[in-house]
Amino acid sequence: xxxxxxQYESLRKLVDDHxxxxxxxxxxxxxxxxxxxxxxxxxxxxxxxxxxxSCKAVGGNVRDALDASAAIELMHNFxxxxxxxxxxxxxxxxxxxxHTQWNTGTALLAGDVLLGLAYRKALNTNSGRLQRILxxxxxxxxxxxxxxxxxxxxxxxxxVTVRDYFEMIGKKTGKLIATSTELGAIIGxxxxxxVTALRQxxxxxxxxxxxxxxxxxxxxxxxxxxKTIGGDIVEGKKTFLLLQSLERARGRDRRTLMxxxxxxxxxxxxxxxxxxxxxESVTAIxxxxxxxxxxxxxxxxxxxxxxxxxxxxxxxxxxxTLLWLSNMLLQRKH
Amino acid sequence: xxxxxxQYESLRKLVDDHxxxxxxxxxxxxxxxxxxxxxxxxxxxxxxxxxxxSCKAVGGNVRDALDASAAIELMHNFxxxxxxxxxxxxxxxxxxxxHTQWNTGTALLAGDVLLGLAYRKALNTNSGRLQRILxxxxxxxxxxxxxxxxxxxxxxxxxVTVRDYFEMIGKKTGKLIATSTELGAIIGxxxxxxVTALRQxxxxxxxxxxxxxxxxxxxxxxxxxxKTIGGDIVEGKKTFLLLQSLERARGRDRRTLMxxxxxxxxxxxxxxxxxxxxxESVTAIxxxxxxxxxxxxxxxxxxxxxxxxxxxxxxxxxxxTLLWLSNMLLQRKH
Numbered sequence: 001x002x003x004x005x006x007q008y009e010s011l012r013k014l015v016d017d018h019x020x021x022x023x024x025x026x027x028x029x030x031x032x033x034x035x036x037x038x039x040x041x042x043x044x045x046x047x048x049x050x051x052x053x054s055c056k057a058v059g060g061n062v063r064d065a066l067d068a069s070a071a072i073e074l075m076h077n078f079x080x081x082x083x084x085x086x087x088x089x090x091x092x093x094x095x096x097x098x099h100t101q102w103n104t105g106t107a108l109l110a111g112d113v114l115l116g117l118a119y120r121k122a123l124n125t126n127s128g129r130l131q132r133i134l135x136x137x138x139x140x141x142x143x144x145x146x147x148x149x150x151x152x153x154x155x156x157x158x159x160v161t162v163r164d165y166f167e168m169i170g171k172k173t174g175k176l177i178a179t180s181t182e183l184g185a186i187i188g189x190x191x192x193x194x195v196t197a198l199r200q201x202x203x204x205x206x207x208x209x210x211x212x213x214x215x216x217x218x219x220x221x222x223x224x225x226x227k228t229i230g231g232d233i234v235e236g237k238k239t240f241l242l243l244q245s246l247e248r249a250r251g252r253d254r255r256t257l258m259x260x261x262x263x264x265x266x267x268x269x270x271x272x273x274x275x276x277x278x279x280e281s282v283t284a285i286x287x288x289x290x291x292x293x294x295x296x297x298x299x300x301x302x303x304x305x306x307x308x309x310x311x312x313x314x315x316x317x318x319x320x321t322l323l324w325l326s327n328m329l330l331q332r333k334h
Numbered sequence: 335x336x337x338x339x340x341q342y343e344s345l346r347k348l349v350d351d352h353x354x355x356x357x358x359x360x361x362x363x364x365x366x367x368x369x370x371x372x373x374x375x376x377x378x379x380x381x382x383x384x385x386x387x388s389c390k391a392v393g394g395n396v397r398d399a400l401d402a403s404a405a406i407e408l409m410h411n412f413x414x415x416x417x418x419x420x421x422x423x424x425x426x427x428x429x430x431x432x433h434t435q436w437n438t439g440t441a442l443l444a445g446d447v448l449l450g451l452a453y454r455k456a457l458n459t460n461s462g463r464l465q466r467i468l469x470x471x472x473x474x475x476x477x478x479x480x481x482x483x484x485x486x487x488x489x490x491x492x493x494v495t496v497r498d499y500f501e502m503i504g505k506k507t508g509k510l511i512a513t514s515t516e517l518g519a520i521i522g523x524x525x526x527x528x529v530t531a532l533r534q535x536x537x538x539x540x541x542x543x544x545x546x547x548x549x550x551x552x553x554x555x556x557x558x559x560x561k562t563i564g565g566d567i568v569e570g571k572k573t574f575l576l577l578q579s580l581e582r583a584r585g586r587d588r589r590t591l592m593x594x595x596x597x598x599x600x601x602x603x604x605x606x607x608x609x610x611x612x613x614e615s616v617t618a619i620x621x622x623x624x625x626x627x628x629x630x631x632x633x634x635x636x637x638x639x640x641x642x643x644x645x646x647x648x649x650x651x652x653x654x655t656l657l658w659l660s661n662m663l664l665q666r667k668h
Contacts, residue, residue: 019468028483057392082446086439105420109483112416115446116476119453123468131464142450149362149443 004324008049009316015048018070022117034098034110035117038077041093047176048327049072051184053325055309056318060188067124068187071137072180074118079144079176081111087265115141129186136186140179144249147172149162150256154238158261162243166207174206181205183296197309204306208299212330214239214296218283230279236263240295241286248289256281303330338658342383342650343395349382352404356451367580368432368444369451372411375427380663382407385518387659388532390652391644394522402521404472408452412479413510414663415445420486421599463520470500470520472582474513479505488572492595496577500541508540515539531646538640539660542633546664548573549629552617564613570597574629575620582623590615637664 001009023035048069055065083089084097091097099107122137124129150168154160181202185195217232217273218241232239238261246257260282269275286292306326313319335343357369372398382403389399417423418431419441422447433441455466456471484502488494515536519529551566552575566573572595580591594616603609620626647653 017463028480028487030487031483082442086442094647104438106483107484108416111477112449112479113476113483114470115449116479119468119472120476123465123472131457134453138450138453140459142447142454145443145450146365147364149365149440150449151440152443153362153364287638302433317634 002324003317004321007053007321008325011049012045012050014052014062014066015045015069015073016042018066019073020300021068022074022121030102031109031113034102034106035113037095037101038081038098038110038114041095041112043093045073046325047076047180047323050177050180050322051187053318053322054184054190054202055182055188056184057198057313057316057322058188058190058194059303059314059316060184060190062274064126065184065187067121067279068133068137068183069180070174071118071122071125072183074114074121075141075144078111078114078118079148081107081114085111086148098304106203111174125187127187131214133183133186136179136183140176143171143175143179145313147175155265158258160243160261162236162240162247165243169207170203170208173210174203177206177209178202187311188285194313201306201309201322201326203331204302204309208302208306208326209332210328211240211295211299211302215292215299217241218279218286219292230283232276233260233279233282234263234275235265236260236268237265240298241291243283244294245286245289245291248291249285253289256285280311297332303327336658337651338655340427341387341655342659343406345383345386346379346593348386348396348400349379349403349407350376351406352400353407356455357407364436364440365447368436368440369447372415372430372432372448373408373442377427379407380659381410382516383659384511384514384536384656385521387652387656388515388518389522391532391647391650391656392519392522392524392528393517393648393650394524398460399518399521399553401455402467402471402515402517404420405452405456405459406510408448408455409475409478410510412445412448412452413482415441415448417482419445420482432434433458444528451626461521467517467520469519470513474509477505477509477513481509484548489570489599492592494572494577494595496574496581499572499577503544504537504539507544511543512536521552531643535640535643535656535660538636538643539663542640542660542664545574545629545633545636548575549626549633551575552613552620553626564609564617567613567616568603568609569596569598569599569604570594574632575625576616579620579623579625582625583619587619587623590619604631612663613667623631633664637661649657 010030019039023032023039026032051065051069051072052062056062080092081098085099085104089097090100097107098110122134125133127133147168151172154164154168178199179202182195182199186200190198214232217239218230220229242257242260246254246261249257263269269278303326307323310319310322357366357373360366384408385399385403386396390396412457414426415432418426419433419438423431423619424434432444437500456468459467461467481502485506488498490501512533513536516529516533519532524532548566549575554563576591578596579597580588583591595604604610637660641657644653644656
């Protein structure tokens with residue numbers, strides 16, 4: 001473990017301990033069990049650690065941002081539980097989703113309660129900037145919901161553009177990450193310039209991260225990625241790759257891509273040989289239209305932009321760990 | 335219209351206008367359409383008006399409590415949209431429910447967005463007591479969710495007691511009403527004694543209101559009530575009447591009531607002659623065990639307690655309207 005890994009781990013552990021002590025009461029049983037189940041499932045706690053590192057990077061004290069970091073993680077888990085209901089997802093982090101383990105009603109309420117707990121934590125922040133913090137938090141919440149709503153709408157539309165895509169991921173993925181880094185900077189009493197820089201850092205990081213997630217669907221080695229290769233293709237997901245290649249492809253290639261565009265997530269390709277052929281031919285189109293390279297370029301550009309935002313911060317170990325983290329997140333193989 | 339009706343109407347209109355101007359943007363389309371649909375469905379806006387009246391009753395300015403009153407109404411509508419998903423309800427206020435008109439995903443998100451908007455409104459409150467206001471609001475949110483969770487658990491349990499029932503309605507119905515009155519009192523800069531009095535007023539009012547709702551299921555004239563008589567019985571709902579009469583009945587009566595206790599809401603009695611017989615025999619047991627009288631007594635006691643709380647407030651028109659309102663709400667025929 002290098003110095004940054006150690007710092008990340010110690011902050012992640014801080015967040016974990018904070019979260020585990022949160023849901024104590026046992027009434028009502030199912031919903032409180034479900035909340036504990038979600039919070040004990042682990043995960044990297046990236047957003048929470050970003051809050052803490054951003055606070056430190058502007059010279060603040062990590063302890064002051066601990067409640068807010070837990071609040072961000074709770075809000076993130078609220079979105080996961082509700083998204084899983086909407087996407088009809090059977091498992092998450094290798095465990096059955098809440099609505100699968102219990103039922104839709106319990107999952108819906110567990111999500112609502114997690115959001116309530118998120119506000120309770122956020123409100124516990126000891127800061128003269130509480131109203132600003134909560135406004136930011138609330139804008140983050142509404143933005144993430146709007147992002148998910150756009151994502152749902154995309155499923156039923158076959159006219160989604162690359163521009164629409166960036167609006168959607170900017171809200172669904174980017175908003176909460178940018179909220180995390182901005183929140184940390186505000187709590188750490190950062191200057192306006194630092195607050196803006198850290199928000200932008202989160203914005204570009206989120207964008208690069210989502211683009212990379214799209215890319216990894218077709219180019220990662222299955223084992224390393226932990227998902228089935230080509231899942232987005234057989235589900236007809238409107239990824240950057242699909243939308244960008246559609247703007248470039250003609251003739252038969254275009255018809256192949258339109259077939260993917262019109263596929264419903266609720267009716268994915270199930271026939272295995274057919275799946276394999278489809279994934280191969282679509283990936284070949286992504287390659288031949290230069291879309292894979294375009295994605296790689298965009299990931300690099302956004303990562304560079306994110307990292308350049310960190311330059312305006314005073315040199316510190318936290319700044320170094322933020323840099324390390326953005327590299328780590330984006331160095332999944334592709 | 336008497337002086338109190340006029341005041342109620344003018345405050346209700348103030349809230350309505352405030353709510354209508356709220357959801358303006360059209361992206362994402364379905365979710366924003368759904369939010370507007372919910373907010374334009376009307377309703378009495380009782381909780382919002384209670385915020386405003388409570389603020390006035392302690393000498394505050396209604397304008398200061400307008401954002402908070404909209405916030406409470408938004409939170410209430412959030413619970414309705416999510417509850418309707420869980421209860422699989424087809425209509426509300428004579429219109430299709432959101433998940434029926436759109437789909438479950440859109441309804442789930444519309445609820446989430448309404449809650450986000452609720453916080454945005456609450457945060458807009460100009461008060462030196464903002465942290466206290468938002469903590470109260472958040473406790474209200476978590477309480478209401480816990481109440482709904484208990485209600486869901488009751489559906490699967492056949493060992494629910496009258497005591498469990500009061501815990502459940504205290505959260506599901508009472509909590510938001512008590513939060514409304516307390517919120518108004520805090521924003522109006524009421525003294526601690528006044529704040530407590532108005533919270534208690536809301537608590538007892540909510541309890542009386544829910545008991546009356548249970549009672550009206552069996553004794554109201556169908557037309558006046560607007561619901562089918564005996565709906566709770568054929569759905570096996572754990573009402574005060576069912577739970578209380580179960581504690582009193584013996585022999586064959588008890589077996590009849592246990593049959594109702596074990597009925598699932600998802601599998602209500604559908605055969606019409608059977609329904610009619612069941613409603614008649616269960617209502618007869620409610621009558622013979624003195625349960626209807628017990629309910630009437632409790633409604634009267636709780637109303638009296640609620641009203642006595644208003645005595646500690648200075649005499650004012652708002653105080654008079656609160657008194658009038660509690661009478662009005664509880665004078666539905668039974």
